[in-house]
Amino acid sequence: MQATDVLGNCFRSFSGIGYIHGMDSMQFERNNLDKAASPYLLQHADNPVWWQEWSPETLAWAEESGKPVLLSVGYATCHWCHVMAAEVFSNPEAAAALNAAFIAIKIDRQERPDIDHWAMDFMTRNYGQGGWPLNVFMTPAGAPFAAATYIPIRPAHGLPGFVAYLDRVLEFYGQHGDTIPAHELGWSGKPEPVPTLMPDWNGRAVLDDPVIGLHLDTYGAALDITWGGFGEGQKFPPHSSLLFLLQLALGADPAGRDRIRNLIGNTLDQMRTGGLHDHLQGGFFRYCTDSAWTIPHFEKMLYDQAQLLWIYTLAARVWDRPDYAETARGVLRCLRESFLEDGLFISGLDADTDHHEGATYLWSLAQIKELVGPEGLERLHGEFHISEGGNFEGLNHLILKKHRHDKSNGDRELLLAARKRRTQPTKDSLIVTGWNALAGIALVQAWRLLGDRQALEDAKLLFDRILARHYMDGQLARSSLGGDFNNTHYLEDAAAMLLFAGFLHEEDRGRGAILEELRTLVSSFRIDKGWLAARNADFFEIPATGFDSPLPSSASLAEAALVRADLVLSGTYRPCAPGSALRNDFQSWAWLHAQGILPVAGAPEVLPWSALPLGAVQHQADVASICRLGSCQALDR
Secondary structure, eight states, rough: OOOHHHHOOOHHHGGGTTTTTTTTTGSSSSSGGEEEEEHHHHTTTTTOOEOOOSSSHHHHHHHHHHOEEEEEEEEEEEEEHHHHHHOOOOOOOOHHHHHHHHHEEETTTTTTTHHHHHHHHHHHHHHOOOSSSSSEOOTTTSSSSEEOOOOOSOBTTTOOOOOHHHHHHHHHHHTTTTOOOOOOOOOOOOOOOOOSSSOOTTTTTGGSHHHHHHHHHHHHHHHHHTTBSSSSSEEEEEHHHHHHHHHHHSSSSSSHHHHHHHHHHHHHHHHHTTTOOTOOOOOOOOSSSSSOOEEEEOOOEEHHHHHHHEEEEEHHHTTOOHHHHHHHHHHHIIIIIIITTTTTSSSEEEEEEEETTGGGOOOOOHHHHHHHHHHHHHHHHHBBOOOOOOBBBBBBBOOOOOOOSSSSSSHHHHHHHHHHOOOOOOEEEEEHHHHHHHHHHHHHHHHHOOOOHHHHHHHHHHHHHHHHEEEETTEEOOOEETOOOOOOOOHHHHHHHHHHHHHHHHHSOOOOHHHHHHHHHHTTTTTTTTEEEEOTTTTTOEEOOOOOSSOOOOOHHHHHHHHHHHHHHHOOOOOOOOOOOTSSSHHHHHHHHHHTTOOOEEEEOOOOOSSSSOOOOEESSSOEEEEETTTEOOOOO
């Protein structure tokens, strides 16, 4: 069945409820986002555009009206989403043109990643690139035929103005509306069969494995030798690649660890010393707009904090780096001070403050001198790259000097205290299940690798709170805002929670029942064609992608969660195929477990982590032993 047929059936399936015939158009001739349970949608509630939420009623009205649909996707902390909202969607002329000829639907990509993925896939396949805001025009039956990201209100940079763009869309729709083809998401196919037994390592070094060798060659070819990271241009933290390589380093011999350090050490250093890092409070921004990690896009996202906390705790222990441990503790501080609300973590902090990007974080030399005095300014000159002209719109975003003088913690705290008195970025208070689960895993790692006992207690409470709020009738709700729930269902959330439950089960052996429930839930997303990313009644089934950026893909998370669930419950090795380097490295992270590269310790009781090798996995067993690289031996306790 074609995608249009599926989506069309979705549109038409609500006709029996009585929505289609004789619907009251007045209910749609207004902006209905004031009823939304999404911070992003609520940001658009005052627009003169007649925005609707994605709902059975809206979809049925689109078919009855015969108007094309504008599907506009964004998220609460998106800078260019704010720009378009202020310039275009708040403009009366633009709103009038849109209201007259289109049904306008707003989507929060964090609430509805299935719809976002479908729309973005259309955009990237047909235009070569995408981004947010994402504006897709489609027929009432759901066939997309045009897409754009930011569209200015007036012609600029070779782009038409918004109203002129709408005219072009309507002209195309009038000429071709009856013949517009469907957009169907492709399946990646069934995974190749993999051996059920671990390979016979027989004394071979881990890095000599051909799969691992291919990964290392791929990373080496893509590495920016000067600035770190992979590729050129703007730089995002390569979370999954770093996690795979750090986990690999845990299983490698000293020479192998040195080789991996030479591959990613510069990346870790550049990220923590450059503009990606918040040097006052701790934590990281989403990405940098240049290859040298200088100026970030100033939003902060929960999933970045979670994965970078995990990364720097691992790196601190693998290479005995106190500065990495310090960076990890800064991420913990950021999480506790800026993201934690009522025992759960919110999604993010806006890039803008009062419509100015990064305003909360920037400094003039005069402001710094007034706070810390001449001597403090001199100390900070020795520590940071700061100047009269600044590095961002005449102001200074703090970037650490690699060969800095003694740290000026007192001066930093003075600056941070002053920064906290400023107007703060708007928060995206959406509570997303899977992102909270990733944060919980990172907290467990902070306990195991940094010895932060409070982080473990926080993780246990977090898990219980997620279940209490989002787990109902054997299903996990995607998100909530206050008491309102987005009760849609995604593999990403189920898999992340299963992985989180597995980490906690190693600590007290008390999560067996919920592990089995979550394992069943994750497995329910598997069909003959492969993994389903989403399964929601108001949209067609979405196949899971294997691309890990910036989050592990739902397919990679599922494979990893199932592999570790088998290990922590029974010490058995579940088959798992490796991923492709730089595409699905989190699945390769799972593959390292399935290959027996990491130590797996069994004992009647929970063993202290200090008594086990780094990166060990624990399970209950009658006799204490530890297994690695296909061989097991008794464990001295």
